[in-house]
Amino acid sequence: MASIIDENQNCHPLDKVAKQIEGAFDKLVQLVLSRKISLLTELNDYRNEYDKFTADMLQTEKNLEVMKQKTADTLQTINISEIEEKLHKLTLSTTSFELDFQINSHIIEQEISKLGKIIKASELIVPNYSVMKMPVVAVGKEGSGRDEFDGPRGIAYEEGSGLIFVSDNSSIKIFTSSGEFVNDFGSNELVNPWGIALNESYIYVSDRNQCSVLKYQRFNYKFLMKTGQEGSGKGEFHFPMQIAVRTDGCLFIPENKNSRISILDSELNFERFISHESVIKPVDIKFAKDKMFVLCYNIPEKVHQFNFTGDYLKCVIAYGGGATLFFCLDVANNILISNWTTNTILIYNQAGVLVCTIGKVGHGKGxxxxxxxxxxxSNARLIVSSNNNNYGLQIF
Structure with missing residues (x-):
């Protein structure tokens, strides 16, 4: 694995993180190789046992057939039933073994899949923010056309396809990672789409003006259902902002005006609220392992940390650097905040230390x-939307 940090550069705050990732990856490779040998040995044992069962069955079937072909006088002196009983038991044993093998094969396949995901995660690269001065892609001029922006807000990125989903006024627009317009959807249902969350089957969109959450089919963008209205009751929202979907399909919706987080299941049924004295005007939520990070649009703006059950853990960042409505976490759990007062991207580590800034006010690239x-x-890119009348979408 290539070193992330150039040895010729001065020591960077992320050097330590990069070394930790490389060391962890090396250890993971050894574990995977060890498990690979174990799985292959286990599979070979299954193969030998299965082959033995099959050979015994074939031989017994041949013996039985030979005996049945003998003369009637000979058959009277031979106990065919014993052979048939043996064949029956072998058939049951083989059937049981095949079922057991199928179950264990499925378990092994699941384990291989998990190992693959771990390896893929370990290959994620920490972005080198110090070199992000100019975007590699800058698209989306101001306008109301399908490939233009009239107020871009939330972003969701699909790792497999590289597609970028951007909430714009009255629709969700989709671009490739090279900036080419692909499609749009939601213009018949959306008024002011804000947050976007993706999982394997669905796309969820929060609409700030309608105080609702909408659900779309992932593969064809078909509208499926909608829930919510303005209010403070269960299943009601007041300024739902950037939403997040957990691995179990549950949706977490920060409500800016209600100062709480609503949790819905994958079918948009209300489950519960998360309320805490520290959660004042929440606007964005992100997950990292078993932790939840919540950005609050207050003075000073803060990022708080919770566990999934809603227990408050700590304040990660408190800063007075200006208004912000969106943030994200990178693979090293550095916290990136889009600040629309200073018109910059702020990068903090989890100790709350500002390590880098990107951008400045203007309408040009960068x-x-x-x-x-x-x-x-995962390939160390940074994607930002902004009310820039030249480039509403920039990829660094």
Whole structure:
């Protein structure tokens, strides 16, 4: 694995993190190789046992057939029933073994899949923010056309396809990672789409003006259902912002005006609230392992940390650097905040230390006019949306 940090550069705050990732990856490779040998040995044992069962069955069937072909006088002196009983038992044993093998094969396949995901995760690269001065892609001029922006907000990134989903006024627009317009959807149902969350089957969108959450089919963008209205009751929202979907399909919706987080299941049924004295005007939520990070649009703006049951853990960042409505976590759990007062992207480590800034006010490449949605990718890219009349979507 290539070193992330150039040895010729001065020591960077992320050097230590990079070394930790490389060391952890090396250990993981050894564990995977060890498990590979174990799985292959186990599979070979299954193969030998299965072959033995099969050979015994074939031989017994041949013996039985030979005996049945003998003369009637000979058959009277031979106990065929014993052979038939043996064959019956072998058949049952083989059937049981095949079922057991199928179950264990499925378990092994699941384990291999998990190992693959672990390896893929370990190959994620920490972005080198110090070199992010100019975007590699800058697209999306101001306008109301399908491939133009009239107020881009939330962003979601699909790792497998590299597609970028951007909430714009009255629709969700989709671009490739090279900036090419692909499609849009939701114009018949959406008024002011804000947050976007993806899982394997569905796309969820929060609409701030309608105080609702909408659900779409993942593969064809078909509208499926909608829930919510303005209010403070169960299943009601007041300014739902950037939403997040957990691995179990549950949706977490920060309500800015209600100062709480609503949790829905994958079918948009209300489950419960998370309320805490520290959660004041929440606007964005992100997950990292078993932790939940909540950005609150208050003075000073803060990022709080909770566990999934809603227990408050700590305040990670408290800063007075200006208004912000979106943030994200990179693979090293550094916290990136899009600040639309200073028109910059702020990068903090989890100790709350500012380690880098990106951008400045303006309408050119590498400049922002109110940056909003922000996301990092597995190939160390940074994607930002902003009310920039030249480039509403920039990829660094």
């Amino acid at each position: 400049e922002f006019s109110r940056p909003y949605g922000i996301v990092t990718t």
